[in-house]
Amino acid sequence: MSLPKAELHLHIEGTLEPELAFELAARNGVTLPYADTEALREAYRFEDLQSFLDLYYELMAVLRTEQDFADLADAYLARAAAQGVRHAEIFFDPQAHLARGVSMGTVVEGLWRALGGSEARHGVSTRLIMCFLRDESAESALAALEAAKPYLDRITGVGLDSAEVGHPPVKFREVYEAAAALGLRRVAHAGEEGPPEYITEALDVLGVERVDHGLRCMEDPALVERLVRERIPLTLCPLSNVRLRAVDTLADHPLPAMLDAGLLCTVNSDDPAYFGGYAGDNFAAVQQTLGLSRDRLRELARNSFLASFLEDDEERRARYLAEVEAYEFGEGVL
Ligand SMILES: Nc1ncnc2[nH]cnc12
Numbered sequence: 069m070s071l072p073k074a075e076l077h078l079h080i081e082g083t084l085e086p087e088l089a090f091e092l093a094a095r096n097g098v099t100l101p102y103a104d105t106e107a108l109r110e111a112y113r114f115e116d117l118q119s120f121l122d123l124y125y126e127l128m129a130v131l132r133t134e135q136d137f138a139d140l141a142d143a144y145l146a147r148a149a150a151q152g153v154r155h156a157e158i159f160f161d162p163q164a165h166l167a168r169g170v171s172m173g174t175v176v177e178g179l180w181r182a183l184g185g186s187e188a189r190h191g192v193s194t195r196l197i198m199c200f201l202r203d204e205s206a207e208s209a210l211a212a213l214e215a216a217k218p219y220l221d222r223i224t225g226v227g228l229d230s231a232e233v234g235h236p237p238v239k240f241r242e243v244y245e246a247a248a249a250l251g252l253r254r255v256a257h258a259g260e261e262g263p264p265e266y267i268t269e270a271l272d273v274l275g276v277e278r279v280d281h282g283l284r285c286m287e288d289p290a291l292v293e294r295l296v297r298e299r300i301p302l303t304l305c306p307l308s309n310v311r312l313r314a315v316d317t318l319a320d321h322p323l324p325a326m327l328d329a330g331l332l333c334t335v336n337s338d339d340p341a342y343f344g345g346y347a348g349d350n351f352a353a354v355q356q357t358l359g360l361s362r363d364r365l366r367e368l369a370r371n372s373f374l375a376s377f378l379e380d381d382e383e384r385r386a387r388y389l390a391e392v393e394a395y396e397f398g399e400g401v402l
């Protein structure tokens with residue numbers, strides 16, 4: 069058995085494994101500019117966030133039908149379940165699909181085909197969070213929010229992702245106000261490549277309840293103190309940080325210092341098909357390389373459920389938390 073955990077920072081488009089990419093390309097008559105899965109994997113050497121995003125958006129061309137999105141999400145849920153994920157709050161990037169002529173309905177209905185059966189098939193409860201692309205305009209984000217209105221019973225919240233530097237949270241003030249008025253929960257990527265000020269702005273201007281990454285808060289002690297005091301969860305993604313060079317090596321990752329500072333940290337996979345591992349792989353990597361104790365690992369698992377949007381199902385949250393406390397570390401994968 070694996071350590072029970074919630075995954076709170078996961079881009080469903082970032083779970084597209086090379087094998088599925090080629091299968092969907094064949095199914096949809098799309099030609100990929102790579103000879104085979106090996107050649108594609110060769111392209112997974114990133115300099116920074118942008119070099120990853122270029123490939124991430126390019127490969128989305130294979131996602132065209134409801135069934136494609138269902139197959140993508142079902143494959144993720146199977147992998148996540150095998151690594152102890154009991155609850156997943158899943159990001160998707162509607163603007164990247166709308167721009168290719170794929171409708172919001174196709175995306176949401178397709179994802180829902182997998183998410184709706186996830187508890188029965190995989191034992192994983194789910195939530196869906198639509199992200200705005202911060203390198204696109206606020207008007208484009210508002211149009212995506214408008215297109216999502218018929219599907220709001222399936223969408224728990226909004227997020228903000230894509231190229232961070234030069235696109236501060238304040239650009240999306242009105243969009244987040246509109247999302248809040250619709251009853252949506254709010255999160256945003258901040259402090260991955262961008263400065264600590266973006267984290268403060270996401271909290272103060274966008275009203276986010278959780279910060280995705282938030283790594284660079286460590287450059288500002290007053291901000292760390294505030295995040296600790298207000299119990300703001302951070303969804304860290306250690307293997308992503310190494311692959312996108314937010315840290316030099318995993319051994320340099322500030323996770324232990326962040327936990328020592330009292331921050332409410334969680335460990336997640338971000339875009340596991342591209343960054344070398346799913347949720348359990350990220351836990352195993354930080355255990356092995358950063359030497360986290362079992363108490364720390366249990367704390368990370370506990371935090372993941374505390375930080376999750378399970379307010380509408382506190383009974384379930386309590387059950388998951390009890391599973392974390394009862395977990396016995398052994399030979400199994402984390
Ligand atoms: N790590 C990341 N940062 C920003 N945008 C993303 N979109 C997918 N993965 C992302």
Ligand SMILES: [Zn+2]
Nearest residue numbers: 079229257338
């Ligand atoms: Zn992310």
